[in-house]
Amino acid sequence: MFTNKRSLRAGAVAVGVAVSALAVVAVANAAPSNAKAATFEGDTPVPIPDATAQIYKGVDATLSDYPAVIGALREGGSRPKGQSCTGSVVGKRSILVAAHCYDLAGTKTFLYGLDDLSVGTGTTLTVKSYEKHPKYVNFDQGYDVAVVTTNEDIPLAQDKWAKFATSADAGNVWKVGDSALSIGYGKKTHEDSPADVSLDKQNFPIVNGDSVCQGVGAGFKSAYMICAGYPDGRSTILPGDSGGPLVVNGRLVGVASWSRSDFKWYGIWARLDNEMGDWVKEKVGTTTPPTGEFGVAVNPSSLRVNAGSSGSVAVNTTAGSSPEDLTLTVSGAPSGVEAVFQPTSIKTGEGAKLSVSVAPGTPDGNHTLTVTGKTATGTKTANLALTIGAGGPGSEFGLGVSPSALKVDPGKSASTNITSEVVGGSPAEITLSASGLPSGAEAVFQPTSITSGRTGKLTVTTSSSTPKGEYRVTITGTSGSVSKQATLTLTVGDGGQEPPTGGLTVALTPASGTVAPGGAAFPNIRVTGATGSVNLTVSGVPSGVTAQLVPATISGNQTSMLFLTASFSAAPGTYKIKVTATGGGKSGSADYTLTVSARR
Secondary structure, three states: OOHHHOOOOOOOEEOOEEOOEEEEOOOOOOOOOOEOEEEEOOOOOOOOOOOOOEEEEOEEOOHHHOOOEEEEEEOOOOOHHHEEEEEEEEEOOEEEEOHHHHOOOOOEEEEEOOOEOOOOOOEEEEEEEEEEOOOOOOHHHOOOOEEEEEOOOOOOOHHHOOOEOOHHHOOOOOOOOOEEEEEEOOOOOOOOOOOOOEOEEEEEEEOOHHHHOOOEOOOOOOOOEEEEOOOOOOOOOEEOOOOOEEEEOOEEEEEEEEEEOOOOOOEEEEEOOOHHHHHHHHHHHOOOOOOOOOEEEEEOOEEEEOOOOEEEEEEEEEOOOOOOEEEEEEEOOOOOEEEEEEOOEEEOOOEEEEEEEEOOOOOOEEEEEEEEEEOOOOEEEEEEEEEEOOOOOOOOEEEEEEOOEEEEOOOOEEEEEEEEEEOOOOOOEEEEEEEOOOOOOEEEEEOOEEEOOOOEEEEEEOOOOOOOEEEEEEEEEEEOOEEEEEEEEEEEOOOOOOOOOOEOEEEEEOOEEEEOOOOEEOOEEEEEOOOOOEEEEEEOOOOOEEEEEEOOEEOOOOOEEEEEEEOOOOOOEEEEEEEEEEEOOEEEEEEEEEEEOOOO
16 A cells, blocks of 8 residues: 555555465565565455465454454445454553554544454444554554554453563564464455455464565565565465554564565564564553543344343443443333343443343334433443344345355365345345254354345354265345245265275374464475375364364375464363375375463
């Protein structure tokens, strides 16, 4: 987005990127001299890979993976919700982002509390101040950090705030060769289709930038930057993740900044274990929230209750600089509906329960209840979407699955897109479900409901005991009384035939590794004895660890890589993970010994 700032020097692309697209492309290992650079900001254009390139998505993530992550939005942004960058909560009203995220036009806001920015309401934060580092000039020249102060409290406990590095950590918090976690709301494919603003994560190896990350934009500067990832972008971040965190052993060491403009190269993060981190600490430490401001939120923000039944939601509040007495009221309840708070008066920063009772005979329908919190200094509101019974009559819509066929091995998962169309001019809110799955299989929709005209994601996960065979899975979309169906052909294994055994030799290099919770290992895979293409699968992956083969099909002298990522919930221990190769009537396997160390 800043490539026009220096017409005499090849530009760099700033990283307003989402940690998601894993591109395996034919690119030279070293960047060409004076290659163009670009940021990861969400509206940065990304060249679409050629027909032979493959895009590998990152791992689905949730707030539990990194509670401090927050979405950055701007008015007029081209992505859903105007998502443009990602940030980290570092204080009660403080957010750490990239300086270049400020430079595009449009009013800036932040959205906290969602795994997917397009699903749910979350908490919207408005900007009081947006301070860029005083030495910042352009993203590829260093100092690409900024601290945002919000007008409202961010609903995150202090022990969950991001712990960022400063000069006191220099030489101790990270080193070349470490595995670093990156997470963000950015693009999942180069062309951003379907547009997806859910959280993704990936682990990247930190490399020696002075030797391998030169020749792009104004040049890599190790004093102010960290280089991580791969020379061909086989796993990378894409626009929408600018400002997002780079985390090593639970410490925020870098802020997503820029890459080569084709995004088939390493990623560059602004380094914090220096004067930049000291500046952030100074800004966060001197941020004082104004008196008297508080927040009100309803969780969940929607509730379905049948006539003659009842349900409840939580009402959460945040305090200003000091607690205040707050009175809760509710409006918008239709006839036959009673809404009661327990209690009706609380201190800001405390919570209450809202119970909704629907009398027998109350008609089905959709309603909006407004929860109001009032103190001596102001009033805040939040909405609750109440559905009674089947809701309203609903709107017509179209429903499809693309691709309409999936193949998955027992114990593995595969994904497809759920497509929808607006019919009759009025968008429909569509709730998704699946039936006809084989035993041991699970279907997960992301999100669980979509608006017609938008696209969702369906992931089917099988267990090791799921029977092989071909199945017809019915996808049902419901909007009020309107229901539509689409069919997914699911093939588990090879449809019934056990793979042949013997003949292939699988080698893992290294054959073992140790990771801390939140870390990752990247063994290489080589298969010999094959005469054609070979399919790779992995089994024995313990709970809390994700495994990804990049690529999952190889041929000739090609090698693959096994990405093993341990979440912060992974149990310490030593595990045997089996990689199996099958092709040309032959098969073979090898074990990788993964040790998950105790969390420090």
